[in-house]
Amino acid sequence: MTAANTLRRRPATTTGVVWIHASQRALRTHLEWAVGSAVGDALRFVWQSQPAEPGAERSEVHWSGPVGTGAAIASALAGWRDVRFEVTEDPVPGSDGMRWMHAPQLGITAARIDAAGSVVVPEDRIRAAIEAAGPDARALLAELDDAMGGPWDRDLEAYRHASDASPVVWLHRVG
Template sequence: MTAANTLRRRPATTSGVVWIHASPRALRTHLEWAVGHAVGDALRFVWQPQPAAPGAERTEVHWSGPVGTGARIASALAGWKDVRFEVAEDPAADSDGMRWMHTPQLGIAALRIDAAGGVLVPEERIRGAIEAAGPDARALLADLDDAMGGAWDRELEAYRHASDASPVVWLHRVG
């Protein structure tokens, strides 16, 4: 086989956002290290007070890198129980997007997302919810709400609004 017949496939790349909605100040350096390790670079974030949780701080970081970087970031942050965060990974040519949400009370949720940011609920999950609910419409709504991460969205909503005027940090991973 000659070099002309050899194709090198480049890994798919994507981008996303990390929102650390609320963290104790003492964890800042640890969280920067955890996210930096996941993306392969040393990082310093711009932290701001979190008005929704007095004494806590928040940051927002945009990133780009290989598909799967969002999962690595979410895994690195999930070990810190006192941290509220979200990680989004945009869809790529050959993969769905993902969103991970974490709260101390609920733990972590992982949801597939489409190009517009909407949650993709698998057909089997919907059929299972319909079957389990039977004629009970409230049970069906509760199961579908759970499938879409409703409890996490409700708990994080106050923290999201506090970030509307925050500065943004961009992370880029090459290679």
């Protein structure tokens, strides 16, 4: 066996961010546990009041770990229907970046993102939008807006502005 046949592939490591835009105080420990279970570590977040929703709190956490960690975090948070959140996973060679957004009235959506953080709409989704809209230009615009996560962006935008002066917490997943 040659040396080339004995190389071991290491899992790709990526980074991302979890924004819990709005949650009731009573859910803090549950959300920390959910994200901690996804990254394999016990966590304590720094929580702040959310000015966009009186009585709600928010937290922002940066993470690093294997590709797929963002999906695990988003899945762990998806069960909390009254929580507004976003999770990103940065692209790395061999893996697309992703962004998951959740709003109580809309549920969860996922989109691929490029290195600049822009949503990338796959060809098949564009073709489906064209087919669903038929000759109606307004329907096409609505389909494309949905494909890019427009309804989620509009819902979450007021909550995002609250993060401009937030402290940063880093999570590191081992193995």
